[in-house]
Amino acid sequence: MSRLAKKPITIPSGVEFKFHDQIVTVKGAKGTLSKEMPKGISIAHSGNELSITIDENQLDYPMWGLHHALIINMITGVTKGFQKKLSLVGVGYRANLKGDTLELALGFSHPSLLKIPTGIKVTVDKNVAILVEGCDAQQVGQFAANVRSIKPPEPYKGKGVRYENEVVRKKAGKTAKAK
Structure with missing residues (x-):
């Protein structure tokens, strides 16, 4: 209960x-x-x-x-509304707003395009910081998760789309064999 x-x-x-x-x-x-x-x-x-x-x-x-x-x-x-902050970490990674579409350049051969749903306001700051705002918590969180799922942070260098205060656990790279 x-x-x-x-x-x-x-x-x-x-x-x-x-x-x-x-x-x-x-x-x-x-x-x-x-x-x-x-x-x-x-x-x-x-x-x-x-x-x-x-x-x-x-x-x-x-x-x-x-x-x-x-x-x-x-x-x-x-x-008050809800907001999620995302940051792009990586050389050449950037975001742009084109009307009601978020364009992400994340190292793929083509830019990723995401249509912004109604009720969501997206702002891009300095091409690497994305702020998602809205009054519906589920809709804000789902759109932020959709943006992150395009290129989640990888564990070796941490490149990708991450939430603002997300801590990415890094792995050690390969080591040379001892002779």
Whole structure:
């Protein structure tokens, strides 16, 4: 049973919350997010607090904490937003924005092109730093993971696309045989 989900969620000022037909809609300064809730979960909304309850079915207990966290992420997303920072490490690696497409030159024979989804804002700083911002945590994280998956950091020199504070474990190279 989730201990965190028992606590009520406080809705900050400037955030509009609606729960109708098992669909949660959160509207704020950064945008609007909607999520469908499963049938075993119900939400009581009073003033600026939410409380999530579940049916007494044991199978719904794991969903209780999950959807509590998802609603908190929705509220955080429409108030503060989420961001992921990526950096390109390697000689000649660079990124450019062309309209709604991110163009990455990562040492392949051709540039890699990624279409930026709606709801995501991407900025490129000095051709080697990429900032991905948006109000949906899942969408921001997924786009950043898609960018990283094109050329993840390799373990010998650490070249590739990495998250800002990611520590890449390096391996020792080959050593000569002793004669």
